[in-house]
Amino acid sequence: MVIPSCCLKAKVSDPELEARCHSTVVSGWFSELQSSSGKAQKELYFNNPMWPGEAHSLKVEKILFKEKSEYQEVMVFESLAYGKVLVLDGIVQLTETDECAYQEMITHLPLCSIEAPKNVLVVGGGDGGVLREIARHSSVELIDICEIDKMVIDVSKKYFPDLAIGFEDPRVGLHVGDAVEFLRHAPEGKYDAIIVDSSDPVGPAQELVEKPFFETLARALRPGGVLCNMAESMWLHTHLIQDMISICRETFKGSVHYAWTSVPTYPSGVIGFLLCSTEGPPVDFKHPINPIEKIEGALQHIRELRFYNSEIHKAAFCLPSFVKKEVKALREFSGTIPMIKMIPSNLQALIVVVFNFIVLPVLATADLDGDDATSIVFTTLGRSSYAFDIYSLPISGPANELKLNDGESVNFSGHFPSFSSFNRINPILAKHALPSTAPLLHLIYVTERNGLSYIYLDTVF
Incomplete structure (x- = not known):
């Protein structure tokens, strides 16, 4: 669609001018070719910067209202196909039909x-x-x-x-x-x-x-x-x-x-x-x-x-x-999430949902490394194995094991009732190196369903 000559003239002569074809209606058609933004209406856009190179047009039956408020131009017109249309600063906000x-x-x-x-x-x-x-x-x-x-x-x-x-x-x-x-x-x-x-x-x-x-x-x-x-x-x-x-x-x-x-x-x-x-x-x-x-x-x-x-x-x-x-x-995993029962801990099942892949626990024990803390070994479904710190501690470079420091504990009270009896959980990488671009995870919530406990995590990019 060609920009009407009046818009081109306004653009060349004075970009800050309130162009007469603002909220453009030319030959009976409304188009989003030109819009403006700002309290003083000083920024005029020929093709809105939010969708450059395109403009939607509607056949205008009658302009019902057109005035400038303190903040924007407000226009209402009756369209042929969509009923009445509300336009703010040259942009369609709604129509009666859709x-x-x-x-x-x-x-x-x-x-x-x-x-x-x-x-x-x-x-x-x-x-x-x-x-x-x-x-x-x-x-x-x-x-x-x-x-x-x-x-x-x-x-x-x-x-x-x-x-x-x-x-x-x-x-x-x-x-x-x-x-x-x-x-x-x-x-x-x-x-x-x-x-x-x-x-x-x-x-x-x-x-x-x-x-x-x-x-x-x-x-x-x-x-x-x-x-x-x-x-x-x-x-x-x-x-x-x-x-x-x-x-x-x-x-x-x-x-x-x-x-x-x-x-x-x-x-x-x-x-x-x-x-x-x-x-x-x-x-x-x-x-x-x-x-x-x-x-x-x-x-x-x-x-x-x-x-x-x-x-x-x-x-x-x-x-x-x-x-x-x-x-x-x-990215999210959209397939079936398998259930894995954890022995001997009373942490019966743990599923880590991470966008397009799933990290699965393959082993859980109350004393894997002699420090009397619950440890969990992870593997992934369809991708290289990662180790994740569920308490948002940064991870980078190769690693074989990730634990909280001695004496540190995590309070699972409040909205984590399923894990009130645990002082900490040590996620351990199962004989795989971390990629340098491994995402950081943080705990979203812990919940119970049918007697099984689940930890849900999310990534921070």
Whole structure:
């Protein structure tokens, strides 16, 4: 597609000019050819930097609203194929036809993964769609929302009442302002779940994908609380996804997973979500513990669910091969995990899950080397054997044995009840050298199922 001459002229004559074709509508077609970012609207992009070289176009029937707020340009138009469309700074945010795929997934992926959520925070989400979906969960008692741009809320109430109806729920507390400031003052551990429905990380929104912001989110969550964060397109942003996952693994200390859904009017037609849990009770995002089908009235609340169900919840975590290859932090073992009984220790079974491979214990004894500590010998399934320190001590270079120093102990109290009787566990490499690129592991949680104890670990890259 050729950039309209008015855009080219504006770009050449004055890059900071408010170009008349901003939020470009040319010959009856809207296109994301040009967008801007920043409170002062000073950065103009010809082809958005988040998806260079491409632009989605929609046939415009009528422009319904177009004004500048303090933060961005807001436009609403009636399209031929997708109903009314909300555009912020030249970028499609939602359409009446496909909004369900985004709003339902970003909400129910986290809320259906924990039991009876009560306190929920929405960051962004000024259209009200996420609020509408949270309202399906009868256990929820408080829904805080922090949206920086009041114009987005007002426009949504006027032109998108099916979404903005979420604001009418009496459980909703609306806060118009900066989410970073709001979170700085939020009580520690207040929320069971936080949903970040933010703009693309360009300009001021860049800080919403950086470590300090994620640290404030983690602080506001209770132990075992969950975050669902919009996480861009796997077709366009694997580098950004990798960075976000690495930050979140370091910050949240619990489970971190990537899921995705199809939204035709978003760049590349897909959008991703980052699901994270804080340290505490384990969260299995892939298998909803709180299925929407079993929540009384949830399927029909306000309107029928149009996209989300428990089957699509599980499918959302199935990733294409190229994503697993390009984003190493996403690699996971997907086969059958064998059970190995451990003798003579009462540590009956131990399985170490490490992305695309599994480390299996082949021997456990209460006194392997005469120091009266439990030692475990590991091997791997399908790869070279590694030795891992489950307490996050650095590992590098060849090694035959890895132990805690004399006198050191590990407290397995609190959320590690299965191992309260053990002072320490010494992982030992079974006659294999460590590769120089061996990842560092840290303990996620210990749990018991059917009388067997399991240790789950994760990697830090």
